[in-house]
Amino acid sequence: MGEPGTKELLSLEELEAAGGMRTGRKHVLSILVENKPGVLTRIAGLFARRGFNIDTLTVGPTDDERLSRVTLTLDGALHPIDQVTKQLHKLVNVLKIRDLEPADTVARELALFKVAADGGQRAEVMQICEIFRAKVVDVTKRSVIVEVTGTTDKVEAFERMVRPFGLIEMMRTGEIAISRGRGET
Amino acid sequence: MRAVDAMMECLKAEGVDAVFGIPGGANLPTYDALYDAGIRSILCRHEQGAGHAAEGYAKASGRVGVALATSGPGATNLVTPIADAMLDSVPTVFITGQVRTDLIGTDGFQEADVMGITMPIVKHSFMIRHPLEIPRALHEAFHIARSGRPGPVVVDIPTDLSRADIPYEPVSDLRLPGYQPTIEGNTKQIRQAAKALATARRPVLYVGGGAINADASHEVVELATADRFPVTCTLMGLGAFPAPHEQWIGMLGMHGTRAANYAMDEADLICAIGARFDDRITGKLSEFAPRAKFIHIDIDPAEISKNVPAHIPIVGDAKNVVSRLAAEYRALEPDPARLEEWWQRIHGWQERHPLAYEDSADAEIKPQFMVQALYEATGGDCVLASDIGQHQMWAAQYFHFREPRRWINSGGLGTMGFGLPAALGAKVGRPDELVVCLTGDGSFQMNIQELATCAEEGIDVKVFIMNNGYLGMVRQWQELFWDRRYSHVAMGRFPDFVKVAEGFGATGVRMQDKHTLVEDMRAALATQGPVVADVVVTQEENVYPMIAPGAPARDMKG
Numbered sequence: 001m002g003e004p005g006t007k008e009l010l011s012l013e014e015l016e017a018a019g020g021m022r023t024g025r026k027h028v029l030s031i032l033v034e035n036k037p038g039v040l041t042r043i044a045g046l047f048a049r050r051g052f053n054i055d056t057l058t059v060g061p062t063d064d065e066r067l068s069r070v071t072l073t074l075d076g077a078l079h080p081i082d083q084v085t086k087q088l089h090k091l092v093n094v095l096k097i098r099d100l101e102p103a104d105t106v107a108r109e110l111a112l113f114k115v116a117a118d119g120g121q122r123a124e125v126m127q128i129c130e131i132f133r134a135k136v137v138d139v140t141k142r143s144v145i146v147e148v149t150g151t152t153d154k155v156e157a158f159e160r161m162v163r164p165f166g167l168i169e170m171m172r173t174g175e176i177a178i179s180r181g182r183g184e185t
Numbered sequence: 186m187r188a189v190d191a192m193m194e195c196l197k198a199e200g201v202d203a204v205f206g207i208p209g210g211a212n213l214p215t216y217d218a219l220y221d222a223g224i225r226s227i228l229c230r231h232e233q234g235a236g237h238a239a240e241g242y243a244k245a246s247g248r249v250g251v252a253l254a255t256s257g258p259g260a261t262n263l264v265t266p267i268a269d270a271m272l273d274s275v276p277t278v279f280i281t282g283q284v285r286t287d288l289i290g291t292d293g294f295q296e297a298d299v300m301g302i303t304m305p306i307v308k309h310s311f312m313i314r315h316p317l318e319i320p321r322a323l324h325e326a327f328h329i330a331r332s333g334r335p336g337p338v339v340v341d342i343p344t345d346l347s348r349a350d351i352p353y354e355p356v357s358d359l360r361l362p363g364y365q366p367t368i369e370g371n372t373k374q375i376r377q378a379a380k381a382l383a384t385a386r387r388p389v390l391y392v393g394g395g396a397i398n399a400d401a402s403h404e405v406v407e408l409a410t411a412d413r414f415p416v417t418c419t420l421m422g423l424g425a426f427p428a429p430h431e432q433w434i435g436m437l438g439m440h441g442t443r444a445a446n447y448a449m450d451e452a453d454l455i456c457a458i459g460a461r462f463d464d465r466i467t468g469k470l471s472e473f474a475p476r477a478k479f480i481h482i483d484i485d486p487a488e489i490s491k492n493v494p495a496h497i498p499i500v501g502d503a504k505n506v507v508s509r510l511a512a513e514y515r516a517l518e519p520d521p522a523r524l525e526e527w528w529q530r531i532h533g534w535q536e537r538h539p540l541a542y543e544d545s546a547d548a549e550i551k552p553q554f555m556v557q558a559l560y561e562a563t564g565g566d567c568v569l570a571s572d573i574g575q576h577q578m579w580a581a582q583y584f585h586f587r588e589p590r591r592w593i594n595s596g597g598l599g600t601m602g603f604g605l606p607a608a609l610g611a612k613v614g615r616p617d618e619l620v621v622c623l624t625g626d627g628s629f630q631m632n633i634q635e636l637a638t639c640a641e642e643g644i645d646v647k648v649f650i651m652n653n654g655y656l657g658m659v660r661q662w663q664e665l666f667w668d669r670r671y672s673h674v675a676m677g678r679f680p681d682f683v684k685v686a687e688g689f690g691a692t693g694v695r696m697q698d699k700h701t702l703v704e705d706m707r708a709a710l711a712t713q714g715p716v717v718a719d720v721v722v723t724q725e726e727n728v729y730p731m732i733a734p735g736a737p738a739r740d741m742k743g
Contacts, residue, residue: 009384009517010377012453015478018498019490034363037312042304049305086487092309092329095363 020083023076026055028107028177030185031070031088032096035061039093043070046087052079056109056174067095069185071176073152098185100177107177111155112137113146116166125165132158143168151175188316188346189218191353192280195323196224198355201251203227203242203613205235209255210295211282214347216253227613227642230634232259234606236266237632240275241610244593245568245618247400249331250275250610255282257295260341261302265600267337268306272597273421274398276335278326279303285345286314299341308336309364316349324356333366334485335398366484370501370509378456378480378497379513382414385454387476387527390414391437394421394596395459395483397589399503402426405458408511413524415531417445419460420581421596428585434531435540438466439732440578443538443741446732448531449474450739456480459503462492463597464734472737482506538730540582545723548698552576552651552722555702556583559623559649562706567619568593568611572604572628574658576651578728580623602631608646609639619647619710626652626676633685639715640690647710648691648717650682653724661727665742686717697721 033039040059047054055073062069074084085097100107117125122144129136129146132154138145148158152175159170179185192215196204203225208216219226229235232254239250254260260281270277284293300312309329311322319342326338382388396405402425409416409432416426417437426433435442437449446468449455455477460466467473470492481488481495482503489498499506542553550558556579563569565585570593571577577594586592593611595603608622629650639646651657660674686693692712696705696719709718729743 008380010380012381012384012478015381015496017479017490017494017496020494037314038300038304041301045304080490083487083491086489090308090485090487092361092364 020080022078022080025076026073027076027081028071028073028100028102028105028175029085029088030098030100030177031072031094032062033068033070034093034095035066035068036093039068040070042091042093043088046091050087052084056172058174058176060176069176071174073175098179100179100185104180105177106180107151107175108149109152109155109173109175111148111158111170111172113148113159113162113170114168115144115146115162116142116168117144118142121165125162128158128161132161134158186351186353187214187218188319188349188351189214191320191351192323192347193218193222193224194353194355195320196251197222199324199327200248204251204253205229205238205242205610206253207232207235207255207259209259209282211256211284211344212253212259212280212347213282214344215280215282225613227638227644229606229638231632232262233265233602234609234632234635234638236263236279237269237600237603237606238610238613238635239277239279240266240270240273240603241570241593241607242614243276243610244607245590245611246614247590248276248614249327250277251280252277253280255295256284256299256344257297259295260299261297264302264306265598267303267339269595269598269600269603270337271306271308273394273595274335275337276331277337278330279337279339281339281341282347283341283343286343287345289343299339303339306337307339310339311341313340313342313346316346316351319346319351320353321356321360325359325361328359328361329364333364334395367486367500368484368502368505370482370499370506372509374497374499375506375509376513378499378510379517381454381478381480381497382412382456382514383517383519386523387451387453388414388524389448389452389455390416391419391449391455391457391460392416392422392425393419393458393460396422396425396503396507397459399459399484400589401459401503401507402589404504404507404511408507408514411511411514412519412521413528415448415528417441417448419463419466419596420594422460423581423592424586424589427587429587434535436581439468439734440582440728440730442540443730444531444534446738446741447534449477451530452477454478454480456482458482458507459484461488467492468732468736468738542726545699548700550697550699550702550720550722552653552726553579553583554699555649555651555720555722556580556623558699558702558706559621560584561703562710563619563621567591567621568608568615570594570604570608570611570620570622572622572624573599573601574625574628574656575653575661575726575728576623576625576657578658601628604628605646605648606632606635608648609635609644612644612646620645622646622648624648624650625657626650626654626682627656629682630680636686636689636691636715636717644715645713646715648715649706650717650719651722652682652719653722653726655724658728660725664725664727666733682717682719691715691717693717693719695719695721
């Protein structure tokens with residue numbers, strides 16, 4: 001292919017289509033938005049009407065009170081991620097979107113597990129907690145509540161471990177993520 | 186000053202010379218300010234009419250159209266025009282009254298969540314929470330509506346806030362950090378596109394409504410004639426390239442010409458300019474233009490590779506990009522002879538498959554003939570606002586648009602009832618032009634009340650009803666795809682459109698003889714004031730050629 005500005009022609013066969021591709025992996029989008037009423041509705045509505053499925057969604061304040069951070073995860077096997085981000089960019093209140101590279105990102109979520117644990121089982125559950133560096137935050141005669149922080153994989157691994165004891169309920173926040181290094185996410 | 190008076194100052198600063206709407210409880214303050222603001226206000230008969238009138242004004246003039254409505258039902262009546270303006274990228278601002286702030290959320294009288302209802306169908310919207318926000322929100326609304334890919338913006342103002350006393354200072358700085366449309370196309374990409382065009386042996390320029398929004402028709406001609414590129418336009422793009430031109434191969438898509446659809450099917454390179462590969466264009470997507478590479482020029486990055494993956498994407502304003510592309514192309518000095526074979530093939534299709542219909546043996550008016558007669562009677566020298574259905578498709582096929590902004594129709598949403606109010610708005614936007622509304626007996630009745638607006642306001646619109654006694658396009662589909670089971674498509678004998686026209690203060694005439702049709706139309710056009718011509722045409726005539734829904738474009742019927 002010739003340099004810009006030269007008369008050298010190119011071959012149409014060599015042209016490759018860009019965009020509209022499915023990556024097949026999980027994507028974490030970090031979206032900086034103006035902290036204005038209705039912004040979350042606009043984002044959620046956009047996903048609903050374009051048929052994009054959100055796996056997790058978290059919203060919270062940032063160090064600048066005029067801005068909020070939305071972190072959402074979605075499956076790149078189901079959606080062309082570039083189309084999702086381009087549609088998000090069209091929302092006037094969306095300032096910045098980053099499709100975070102897993103290797104350059106620290107991601108965490110918080111989960112609370114209420115596990116059936118009477119008498120003898122409690123020690124075993126506590127042992128698992130220790131391995132996962134999870135915290136027991138409430139204990140009754142027949143149950144414990146455990147707080148787990150970590151990546152989605154860790155939370156899911158913990159879930160698999162305690163489920164056999166009797167998982168009464170579980171609540172997860174969804175991931176938040178921040179890029180590694182000095183630069184802003 | 187009152188916030189509503191500041192609002193009038195904002196409208197004037199934005200160059201608004203006319204607004205369309207209806208007053209009601211929650212926008213009484215706005216209408217009080219409008220009383221002596223020096224802005225022309227057109228009292229429509231239904232908010233939907235006002236909304237489409239604002240669209241017609243915008244499409245014909247290129248300026249932002251404004252519609253006003255009160256809270257609740259007034260605002261919900263605007264929903265269809267807002268959705269229509271979204272799908273066709275029409276620069277419009279809709280200002281709605283809202284119940285007073287202390288009533289919001291209480292199911293107050295005439296309260297509706299206008300922000301919530303319209304959120305999926307707006308480019309952006311503003312809910313006013315403090316009277317001081319009003320001037321800035323309005324200026325930002327106009328800026329968003331007209332820039333980038335244009336679209337509808339809603340500003341919802343609670344009635345108590347609109348009465349508040351505020352200091353008004355002109356707003357010059359817009360604070361929209363999240364909104365920065367790309368205007369300048371990337372130079373490298375443009376060069377790449379020029380080279381691809383210079384290499385192509387079977388290229389097609391595929392031009393959409395975006396070229397008209399960008400006022401880029403001059404540039405489209407420049408690019409097309411930088412060589413001998415065949416040009417096709419979408420329904421929305423008609424007029425962006427002059428129809429009488431020798432490089433014009435007709436409209437493409439469901440009811441496009443065979444030459445255009447076959448050319449797309451066999452093309453090796455398609456250059457899309459402000460077009461979005463809608464399903465009415467592509468037919469079966471997986472079999473659309475199977476041999477082609479795509480250059481896609483669009484100001485909206487989300488359109489690129491949405492339906493068809495682009496090989497050379499160029500984000501930018503069509504006027505900017507196409508003019509630079511033409512210059513880059515000329516600099517390459519490609520050999521025009523390489524397109525000779527391609528043109529021979531296209532000419533072959535054009536000769537074998539011209540648009541045609543069988544004319545009646547007697548005085549009966551065929552609908553296609555009616556469009557040709559209208560073209561002859563007007564000399565094509567008019568703004569033609571169309572409604573939705575068969576008449577719209579025949580107009581697109583047989584009315585040869587030479588210039589942009591002379592073909593006003595609802596392409597994306599396909600809103601029946603669009604035609605008359607859009608024609609009304611177009612006439613307000615371009616008072617020196619002859620404005621004709623081509624409608625159907627079905628469509629016309631969906632906003633027929635706007636005849637009163639035309640008569641009262643002295644808005645001189647000439648309406649021609651293609652009256653076949655059916656919801657014609659639906660009947661056609663029932664005939665072709667539903668075993669001729671004509672379920673609820675016959676419109677019956679009523680109303681008598683001549684009498685209705687007279688009741689509304691317009692002149693009513695009936696035309697049913699093809700031999701005198703052109704003269705009759707000329708007489709109607711020469712009549713002072715609004716005219717409604719009820720043109721009785723063949724009842725069961727189908728629009729051909731046609732790509733059946735979901736079928737590949739090369740399988741055209743009829």
